[in-house]
Amino acid sequence: MKKMDRNQMAARVAQDIPEGAYVNLGIGLPTLVANHIPQGREVLLHSENGVLGIGPAPAKGAEDDDLINAGKQPVTLLAGGSYFHHADSFAMIRGQHLDFCVLGAFQVSVAGDIANWHTGAPDAIPAVGGAMDLAMGAKNVLVMMEHLTKSGESKLVEYCTYPLTGARCVSRVYTDLAVIDIKPDGMHVVDIVEGLDFAELQRISGVPLKYRETARA
């Protein structure tokens, strides 16, 4: 079994973003999805700080410190893109005008709860940014994360032990091992990485998973 790397995960998410979609990509891993949207597919990327229609990264030397994304990286604007203020930007989010947001996470629960902003450690500085607004506002909340923590525990959980970002809001999870839909009756496996069978995925995940093979059995 070979785990997907960060770019393979991003490419897998990009497959599911259709032409015409309005999408917000979170800071970190989700930002990579932009690099994998096929040429010619028109997808509009939104950034919390008031940009719709983000283009490719600027050439070295052509960066503009007035044009950045939510991760404070320099970006460009596509022809047809627009700028707006922060309250409008979050009206767009909260008002369910974005088709997808892609968030990183520490944990996702069977019910679709997401925890991604705070470990709750006593000396940690909490920081939430726009994640809670996106979790409640986007039509589809997609999560991209490694399947297991560094110490080997599943990040798919029965109940989140970290403080919640949003309750019952995640629709699909992309990990380095599998793609999993969250439905009212639980977690449904869509894809498994090559060389890993469902029984093993189920064993390391630690939460009940449903899969088409089990449906047949």
Next chain:
Amino acid sequence: MINKIVASTTEALADVPDGATILIGGFGGAGQPIELVEALIEQGARDLTLVSNNAGNGDTGIAALIAAKRVRKMMCSFPRQPDSWHFDRLYRAGEIELELVPQGNLAERIRAAGAGIGAFFTPTAYGTEIAQGKETREINGRHYVLEYPIHADYALIKAEKGDRWGNLVYRRSARNFNPVMATAARITVATVHEIVELGELDPETVVTPSVYVKRLVKIPKVVRPITALKV
């Protein structure tokens, strides 16, 4: 004749009292009125409540104001940055209060203050610890949390161009919180890089109409390095 142009950032902030609540525009470095924050540091007002998306970067601007122990409370969505060491240190020492506000709530609470709204119900943060102790309501099958406006004494904002009445336009993503904050303070002070004659700003594209702005200061344009989050 109305003339809101003042000669210096020092003059623009001379009357800020101790204990003031101050909105500070910007998202990262973009649209941050750093010259006004520097003038505020010099001015000396203490015991301040600052409302801004972040809690300072490096050793300048908001970070320097925090390092000088002039800030009693910070209201922001994302204090933790790779270089937010002054805030981090005082927060861990219990010497600065933090009200963590989800970014959309921050923008909307400021907007509500400017728009005369008494409070509003938002789905953001329902079921999380941010909503603990707050009034909630189910409306048409969805859960909402009651949030109150953030009124301020001053708003320090950055725009690109303005005129002597205080009409403003912004540049690219440097717009961010600035136009919303302009509406929510008793005294809004804006910096601009260019002052133009009345009528030169296309009225169709004015972003902040003059009514919201009390003072305007022209400052030179300086290109600053971009601090990106580690990805």
